[in-house]
Ligand code: SF4
């Protein structure tokens with residue numbers, strides 16, 4: 073007998089097959105990319121290997137007779153408040169394999185969610201709410217650096233600006249799609265995001281995997297990313313979008329770089345990233361040309377020079393302890409927008425310890441950064457883009473009231489196209505055809521479907537945001553930005569309320 | 581089709597604007613005099629033009645560029661050839677730190693010493709193989725995270741006779757490409773897991789081709805360079821992190 077592999081003994085999920093419904097069509101065998109359903113040709117029966125199931129629910133959803141139920145495995149360890157199955161099983165895994173625990177998506181630990189402790193205001197009696205179905209309601213948001221003042225001159229009896237305004241990006245809705253690289257997610261999802269961004273009047277972000285040739289046509293709705301690996305980064309790429317995002321950090325894994333495993337580097341990925349098929353794509357933890365704010369300024373202006381000042385430059389950082397001071401440096405370095413990615417921001421692959429325990433919640437970070445920039449008189453010089461853990465339109469409204477100009481959504485957009493949060497994106501086997509580039513699997517999610525779902529989601533959120541604005545008596549999102557008066561805290565400490573700059577519910 | 585310009589009193593943005601406009605008008609040969617710390621010269625330019633620079637160009641010379649040939653008669657500051665795509669930079673002096681960061685194509689020929697973090701994350705793809713040749717010595721982290729391309733370090737034309745030919749952490753995390761060094765390096769200076777190898781006949785041919793062009797650029801004698809033996813440093817694996825994780 074070999075060394076026992078403890079991690080394989082206790083399955084997480086239980087695959088229940090209702091025999092009275094099962095017609096032995098074997099669809100489940102085909103759908104499961106983890107080989108948890110098996111067909112026994114000799115006995116002509118279907119079997120299940122519970123240990124292999126990762127709980128994606130694909131088989132359950134696709135079974136034509138609804139004969140499958142995926143549930144938590146009923147086998148239980150003796151209860152222990154500290155040594156929950158999660159910790160026990162993680163230790164088994166590491167004892168078996170001796171490696172760093174890897175996972176996907178955002179922080180899974182129930183660290184306090186501040187959005188859930190903030191409530192919104194609404195008009196009653198003394199000031200009437202605005203009905204968005206009747207009155208115009210403005211969600212338009214301009215991203216970029218606004219001048220401290222404008223100078224006007226009179227020429228031939230007409231007034232005009234002395235100096236042209238710096239370029240700004242117009243968003244019809246302050247919800248953009250966060251950086252997710254082609255490689256981490258399929259080309260179909262990228263195509264869906266790009267089309268949805270165009271039709272919604274917003275932007276999507278290529279991530280650091282370069283830009284597939286089929287997506288150049290969506291340029292005016294594209295943010296391209298310059299990350300430490302500089303994959304697929306060349307002049308035409310830099311010029312392809314309306315903004316360039318320098319990725320310093322990511323909420324799901326602050327302080328470390330990216331790593332696209334060789335298994336995911338297929339022919340198409342290889343062409344776009346410009347690396348050989350099957351080789352690991354490693355992004356170092358820092359940009360090795362940036363060791364200071366001065367160096368960051370160096371890269372910001374290198375990008376601006378290279379693109380003739382036609383593109384906005386965003387700088388994305390993870391929300392960490394000193395986020396406000398760092399953001400202040402970033403604005404002084406010349407960034408047109410600071411992107412802050414909170415603790416709950418998602419990822420295709422991150423070490424579990426990083427995903428769950430490093431960084432601070434986005435709500436606190438937005439408020440701290442907004443406050444610091446206001447105090448230093450820098451707020452107008454940049455836009456704040458908040459990302460990481462935005463789950464619904466009320467989260468968007470709260471983020472903006474805390475001081476953000478716009479938000480990024482990533483996980484929410486993936487859930488819109490079918491993601492069931494199985495948290496196994498790093499395997500490249502995504503059964504929903506999202507976080508994979510396996511040519512067979514990506515067929516499970518055609519680009520038109522991706523487009524329609526993402527469009528529907530954000531369109532609906534747009535309507536909800538208008539309703540909430542109207543209820544608060546506001547007719548434009550501009551009046552909500554940093555407007556803490558529209559928020560009240562429920563169950564927060566004095567300190568937390570101070571950081572968020574909100575009053576407690578019941579205070580006037 | 582030439583343009584000569586003294587840029588001493590101009591801002592780098594103005595210089596680049598003038599360059600771009602002249603290139604659009606069809607000019608292909610440029611001589612810039614009075615260059616004194618001007619940053620980003622020729623950044624993002626994607627035409628095959630020749631730019632001769634007299635003086636000391638500043639940060640990120642030729643960053644993201646795709647095509648130009650730049651010849652610097654002087655030293656160059658940090659970041660020359662940052663994420664460069666194609667073309668050539670010839671520097672008749674010393675270069676600063678982070679030369680050729682993330683470089684994906686083209687050549688950088690440096691006559692004398694280079695600073696720290698040179699050639700980090702260079703990468704190669706199909707027929708695009710970037711090359712950096714350093715005539716002097718290099719600081720720490722040369723070729724760190726290298727994913728492709730070629731670095732050749734000669735150690736011959738250095739201002740620092742007391743220094744070792746290359747600094748510490750040489751090739752750390754390297755997973756592609758090759759570093760050739762004339763002479764020897766202490767193994768303790770190499771990144772974890774790396775070892776020096778003797779050259780094969782193919783390596784020698786490759787070195788000869790690249791060094792011949794280098795000698796032409798600086799009017800040097802190729803046989804002088806080959807009077808000492810070279811070593812080669814290549815990755816010990818193409819997947820340095822392949823076994824890092826537990827699933
Ligand atoms: S891994 Fe997914 S498809 Fe496979 S058995 Fe589990 S839920 Fe079904």
Ligand code: SF4
Nearest residue numbers: 491492494495497502
């Ligand atoms: S994208 Fe796919 S692999 Fe990732 S969590 Fe969602 S369903 Fe699972």
